[in-house]
Amino acid sequence: MAGQDVFDLARHVAASAAMARLPRAGGKRFEGVFRHGSLQVEIFAPRGRDTQRPHDRDEVYVVVRGAGSFVNGTQRFAFRAGDVLFAAAGEIHWFEDFSEDFFTWVLFYGPEGGEKGAPPPGGAGPKAP
Structure with a gap:
């Protein structure tokens, strides 16, 4: 990734431009695009099989295109474009049975080891109206 000052100045990163930075065949299937x-924001587009390992920071995925399954520990979630997925630092997780056009933003944040805050009172997030 280029110097951090270049990314700090960015205020817009188009998904199409980020995807164009990935190799067409072979090579890595992720690329840092903003810091x-x-x-740290990356674009991720696994092909065939997702071989990622647990990361040392918390991460959020925002699915741009495609559909499939997200495995997080013993949980499995169907996902599609527009969905948000979360993996805490150190959690075993991966994508499987994903469509050929699948790609997602990945947002890494916080300290190594993840944020250790308590869950919000009353559950895991906002309740639907």
Whole structure:
């Protein structure tokens, strides 16, 4: 990735431009596209099989295109474009049975080891109206 100052100045990163930076065949299937403070944004587009291992920071996925299954520990979630997925630092997770056009933003943030805050009162997030 280029110097951090270049990414700190960015205010817009198009998904199409980020995808164009990935190799067409072979090679890595992720690329860093933005960095600011503890936030690092990558584009990720596995092909065939997702071989990632647990990361040392918390991460959020925002699915841009495609569908499939997200495995996080013993949980399995169907996902599609527009969905948000989370993996805490150190959690075993991967994508499987994903469509050929699948790609996602990956947002790494916080300290190594992840944020250790307590879960919010009353559950895992906002309740639907």
